[in-house]
Every structure is written in structure tokens, then in C-alpha cells.
Amino acid sequence: MPAKPPLTTGIAADQLRALGEQIRAHRKALRISATTLAEAAGMSRITLHRIEKGEPAVTVGAYASAMAALGLNFGLVIPAPEAGLAQQASREGWIPARVRLADYPQLKQLAWQVHGVETLSPTEAWNIYERNWRHMDEQALTVHERQLVDALRLAFGGGDRRV
Structure with a gap:
């Protein structure tokens, strides 16, 4: 019988959901x-x-075991909304659980056909970059967006891609 879930705040539940989505x-x-x-x-x-x-009822040890089996590091990241993009820019290789189109201007332009959506999964973002790279202005990439593209390439690229 599974353990009874502990009382969790909305923020903690969101963070666990995001962690689970990243692992998946x-x-x-x-x-x-x-x-x-x-x-x-x-x-x-x-x-x-x-x-x-x-x-939340799953032990932190189980989360750590799943991440270790995937070769992921389990570390603490303290979100600071006021730091915004500056904090995210310092996390090279980090892929967010959801990619906000408003934070990535080139991706937003490439995703013109996506209506009524503010965020994409990392896989969806990579697919849009990959399909439409020839239409992108690489010089207009911000440092933050370049880091996202590099992280997505490492995660999904496979090496012989043009992105």
C-alpha cells in the first residue's frame, strides 16, 4: 500500500511535478x-x-535513484522570481520543464503557427528549432536563448544536426 502523501504546498507540488516531467x-x-x-x-x-x-508520497531516495540511473544530478536550486532570466542564464545546460515562449524571442517567431499556447515542452521547443532553423536569425539569439538551444541539442540532438 503506498504511503500517505504528506501535506504539501502548491509551490512544492508544482516543483515535484516539474521534476517528474524533467525526469520523464x-x-x-x-x-x-x-x-x-x-x-x-x-x-x-x-x-x-x-x-x-x-x-509527493514517493521518497526522495526513489527520486534520487531514478535520476542517478539517468545520469542526472540531484541538486538544490532555489528559485528567485525577481532574478528572472539572469538566474536562468547562469544555469548552463539546464532545461526548464516548460519553455516559455515569451522568454525566447527567436523561438516565439519560429512558433508562429502555435496559437493560444504560452509554454512548450522541451521536446516541442527542440522540434520547432530543428524544423525551422534555416529561417532563424542566429545573430539575434540572446545569450539565454543560445544556452537553451545548446542544452536542447545536448539532450535531443544526437550530434549530426544542423541546429
Whole structure:
């Protein structure tokens, strides 16, 4: 029987959901099945599924095991909304759980056909960059957006891409 979930704040629940989404996105980017990752992390597939959903009842050790099996580091990141893009720019190689179009002007231009959406998953953002790179003005990329593109390329690119 699963543990009773602890009382969590809305912020904590959002952070766990974001962590779970990042773990799932990284697993999918590496093309690793849930069963394979669960076996490598020493847990059941159900526990891995609960981690990827961001359930608070799952132990932090299970989250750390899943991340270690994927080669991810488990570290503390203290969000500071007032720091905004300056803080994110200092996290090279970091991929947000959701990519806000308003933060990336070139991506926003490339995603002109996406209506009523303010955020994209990292995979969706990479697919838009990859499909439309020939239409992009590389000189207009901000440092922050260049870091995002580089991180997405590392995660999803496979090496022989033109992006």
C-alpha cells in the first residue's frame, strides 16, 4: 500500500511535478523504456510512474535513484522570481520543464503557427528549432536563448544536426 502523501504546498507540488516531467522528458530523450529505467534504479515501474507524475508520497531516495540511473544530478536550486532570466542564464545546460515562449524571442517567431499556447515542452521547443532553423536569425539569439538551444541539442540532438 503506498504511503500517505504528506501535506504539501502548491509551490512544492508544482516543483515535484516539474521534476517528474524533467525526469520523464530525459528518459524519453534517451529512448529508455520505463521498465528498463525502473529496473536500473531498483524500483517498480509503478513507482517510476509515480515519480514522473511528481507524487509527493514517493521518497526522495526513489527520486534520487531514478535520476542517478539517468545520469542526472540531484541538486538544490532555489528559485528567485525577481532574478528572472539572469538566474536562468547562469544555469548552463539546464532545461526548464516548460519553455516559455515569451522568454525566447527567436523561438516565439519560429512558433508562429502555435496559437493560444504560452509554454512548450522541451521536446516541442527542440522540434520547432530543428524544423525551422534555416529561417532563424542566429545573430539575434540572446545569450539565454543560445544556452537553451545548446542544452536542447545536448539532450535531443544526437550530434549530426544542423541546429
